[in-house]
Amino acid sequence: MRPRTLLATGLAVTTTAVVGGLASRPAQSSWYRRLRKPPYQPPRQVFPVVWPVLYADIAAVAASALDDLDDLATPDRERQRRAYIGALSANLVLNAGWSWLFFDRRRLGLSAAAAGVLAVSSADLTRRSVAASGAKAAPVAAYAAWTAFATVLSTHIWMLNRG
Numbered sequence: 001m002r003p004r005t006l007l008a009t010g011l012a013v014t015t016t017a018v019v020g021g022l023a024s025r026p027a028q029s030s031w032y033r034r035l036r037k038p039p040y041q042p043p044r045q046v047f048p049v050v051w052p053v054l055y056a057d058i059a060a061v062a063a064s065a066l067d068d069l070d071d072l073a074t075p076d077r078e079r080q081r082r083a084y085i086g087a088l089s090a091n092l093v094l095n096a097g098w099s100w101l102f103f104d105r106r107r108l109g110l111s112a113a114a115a116g117v118l119a120v121s122s123a124d125l126t127r128r129s130v131a132a133s134g135a136k137a138a139p140v141a142a143y144a145a146w147t148a149f150a151t152v153l154s155t156h157i158w159m160l161n162r163g
Contacts, residue, residue, distance in 0.1 A: 005070075006063040009088070013059040016092040017051065020099035031106065036160040041153065054143045058125075061140040062088050065132035084128050091125050094118040098150075108158035115151040122147040 042050075062084075069081040098118055102111035122144040129137035 001060065001063045002067050005066050006059065009059040009062040009066070012088070012092055013055045013062075016096045017055050020096040023096075023099040023102075023104040025103075032103070035157060038153065038156045038160065041157075050146065054146060057139050058088075058143055061129050061133070061137050062125075065129045065137055068133045080132070084132065087121070087125055087128055091118070091121040094121055098154075102154065108154070108161055112151065112155040112158045115147065115154040119144065119147040119151045 065084060066081060069077060069084060072080070074080075094114060094117055098111055098114045101107045101114050105111075126137070126141050126144045129140050
């Protein structure tokens with residue numbers, strides 16, 4: 001993968017992590033601690049381990065996919081590249097936005113819906129990455145799986161804490 005492309009995707013993913021992290025700081029708040037959570041809620045120590053790995057994976061796979069799209073010798077190469085960048089950008093906005101809806105705005109129902117949209121977007125990003133780069137893009141499927149799990153978890157937290 002080309003350093004310039006990796007730098008661009010790395011900056012985009014880092015921005016997402018920082019923006020989302022700013023909203024997630026209230027995770028230590030009494031409001032969050034009082035929320036009822038399902039028994040399969042991972043321990044809080046899991047999140048600072050999982051997210052950096054997933055973010056690094058997104059940056060690397062996206063850079064590789066963009067480089068592979070650049071190397072295509074097809075007339076619609078630029079259209080495919082722009083579509084990929086649009087899908088990646090939308091996904092990263094959804095990713096950071098979920099934290100703001102959940103932690104900052106405390107909108108549990110809306111954040112559950114946003115998690116669902118993020119999971120669909122992550123599956124689409126995985127599909128696009130594999131289409132561009134083949135099997136070497138498969139690791140980004142872990143991100144799609146994690147966001148699907150986050151959708152289930154967010155929805156369950158909302159259900160447990162309605163009213």
